[in-house]
Amino acid sequence: MWKPDRQSKKPLYEQIADHLEQRISYGEFPPGSLLPSERKLAEQLGVNRSTVILAFAELRSLGIIESRSGSGTRVSQYKWGATPKHTPNWKRYAEGGSFLPNVPFLRRIREALNQNPTLVDFASGELSADLAPMDEIASLMRGHHYTSYLGYDNPQGYTPLRQALEKYLVKYRDIQTTESSILITSGSQQSLFLITQCLLSPGDAVAIEDPSYCYSLPMFQSAGLRLFRLPVDRDGVQPEEIRNLYKKHRIKMIFTNPNFQNPTGTVLNDERRNKLLEIAAELGLPIVEDDPYSLTDYAGVPRPPLKSMDTTGSIIYIGSFSKIAASGLRIGWMVAPNSIVERLADARQQMDFGLSVIPQQVAGQFLKSEHFEPHLDRLRMQLLYKRDLLIEALQKELPDLIQFNIPQGGHHLWCKLVPAVNDAKLLEESIKNGVVFVPGSVYGSDSGFVRFTFARAKAEDIGPGIAGFAKALRELIH
């Protein structure tokens, strides 16, 4: 991002005016479009608001922009000649389509992190750089001769990676499959997108956990699905609820994250696993099992997935490297019946022509390498360590104001706030105090919860981050 040069002889406001004029002439801000507010621009450029006011005044005097009170500052139309030329109404286009924007809280968090990368990040659901196998991946890349052909890939994904995953799935997840039943995706996110877009039709009813990661995804609403909730307690969802939902709403699919659920950290208990499979088979209902966290099990004995017990072929299984290696690889997978894999591979061709071969090669090599096991061991220990740092900090700072169950795997701690506070205010106040988290309402229908991710922050930032959060919370309840 461009910043004005404080060493330059040219006044800051002139530099800013020139820069904006340039961007306008590039078409980045077409005639009629709204410029960022003075306040926002000042923040972005790291200058005083008065400097931006001067820059805008300069551009106004040149006829390049126009400000009307109450409607912000826009790029002038008339500058672009007297002929009746119109820029497309881009704003209307940006509002078109059936694809809903991301949840406002998540957009706000991203914006806050962009503006201030020093915030302690309890929001992003991913590993910190020191927990990702960066050195291992770098050395694999340096050592390898990437001579294979870099053409459009197999629609189901790079064959050697699918072969490596076939072995991985037997060894680590107790899933018997073959490479032809595996589809490589751009993470679990794309698996969920393909399923909701291509296997379900607008108006279809589906069951999701409440709270759950899926709840945070406008993708379900964009696909026109009707969402029904399966409440999650300490032992996961109550499967009997499914029968009711089926009777009442003819649900077409069940989405579940049985191991170290995001956000609650719960594990579905054995009795419920059996019941869930039994009911699904009885109703002929497919289950989508989203399983990104199992291998983080701190005790090192991950529970097998539902898929390993699936004798009726009812389950689409989804896995990912994001939570156990690096989210920036963008490598996930799906195990499903042949007809489903073929259909989704064909549709994905239409969307993006498949994944780049390069990260697929890297991922396949990493899986097969001697680095994989030691990496997992280290990962589990470090996550456990960070979980404990977070819990300690919460017990120190907010012993009476916060409650939680202690998760045995995963990246997240799901907390109930004892006092009633407004989500938006708490988030804003926390940002002021140097910390972000995700308000619980993003994941579920109950209010008064907070999700802290302890995987992403540096260990040494966890204490100070929670101190900042505690300050914000106490601020609001006084």
Place this chain on the structure above:
Amino acid sequence: MWKPDRQSKKPLYEQIADHLEQRISYGEFPPGSLLPSERKLAEQLGVNRSTVILAFAELRSLGIIESRSGSGTRVSQYKWGATPKHTPNWKRYAEGGSFLPNVPFLRRIREALNQNPTLVDFASGELSADLAPMDEIASLMRGHHYTSYLGYDNPQGYTPLRQALEKYLVKYRDIQTTESSILITSGSQQSLFLITQCLLSPGDAVAIEDPSYCYSLPMFQSAGLRLFRLPVDRDGVQPEEIRNLYKKHRIKMIFTNPNFQNPTGTVLNDERRNKLLEIAAELGLPIVEDDPYSLTDYAGVPRPPLKSMDTTGSIIYIGSFSKIAASGLRIGWMVAPNSIVERLADARQQMDFGLSVIPQQVAGQFLKSEHFEPHLDRLRMQLLYKRDLLIEALQKELPDLIQFNIPQGGHHLWCKLVPAVNDAKLLEESIKNGVVFVPGSVYGSDSGFVRFTFARAKAEDIGPGIAGFAKALRELIH
């Protein structure tokens, strides 16, 4: 793909039966699902059909599969216990969703290439391995220390790549922009997907060229768009048509590929460029300019894009590495007004959480490296050489039966067949003769055309490939 072991003592049919039983028990073919036909399986496994018939008989005797005449062979239901358990009706799910399958001809071509990789490939619109900068990329990867953080990427794409593209766009495409107006995508394909899904609404009318690449994409129909055609002649589209389409159908967007158009190879002439921009500005209509081929200009003086003349900010510009470097990188870009870039970046987060950082790093480095220019020079020469080989072969084999204009850039030759032949029959006959191409009806409404891609085949295969095609064509017209 598994193949029976001809060295083994176990008879082939038993090996096949065991293999199928295993795959069925993995849930790959759930109870009730259809197995591949005997003929197809025999082809896939490289055995006689009678061997597969024996294997099926074996499985039938075990009660694992059932064959009913006319409806193929299915996995038995009853084997899975006497309780009333149902596998989901996966077939119905596979037919769900609003996302249309790929064009049957394209699926057929992919299948033929999978089954027989020795076919001469005049169908895949991409570079052959020897034209892609494989060595350059391999050496960049070996030399580089990938220490940067592998977390979820910036929603607009990896910042250093956007910065490299900013420079590239000025230098090679005469486009002034800033990194904040650039969105990195998984190739032009994803750019088109994002635009059709997120900026347009079902029922909207749009104009596409006829013939054109877009015509081959069910993506437009999947988004519920109404397509209206702008006929392409030797000099590109006739812009005046747009006014009519606007009056009659209120078209909302124009899609064009003005330089070395796929499939015709035409270049939009100067007069029409000016007219097109004038009309778009008059009507306030956005243009999507798809520009993957310009840098292949055999003379080495690529024509600037429409975007470089765009004073009203009417154009969304789309570029890609697929046609000038390697399609397996899956790196494309879009230059658009800020509001559009932000909207599409946000939507893309929902679909796949962005691209892998690794190929973005590689692409950015390649762009900035000293390898880039020499690669382009070599690419142009080689494409010209292959174009000439193709033309020579056609003139030798089919002097009287085929007509074409000679393209000055790009990967494709668009040919009119003088005799009337059935597209499907010609394709099947060609496959038998060891060659694939794309029937013209995939790209346009006029019949009797064929698209030959000369970039993908090896130089030494072009002559024999055309001989095979000529044999197929002559077969059909006699």
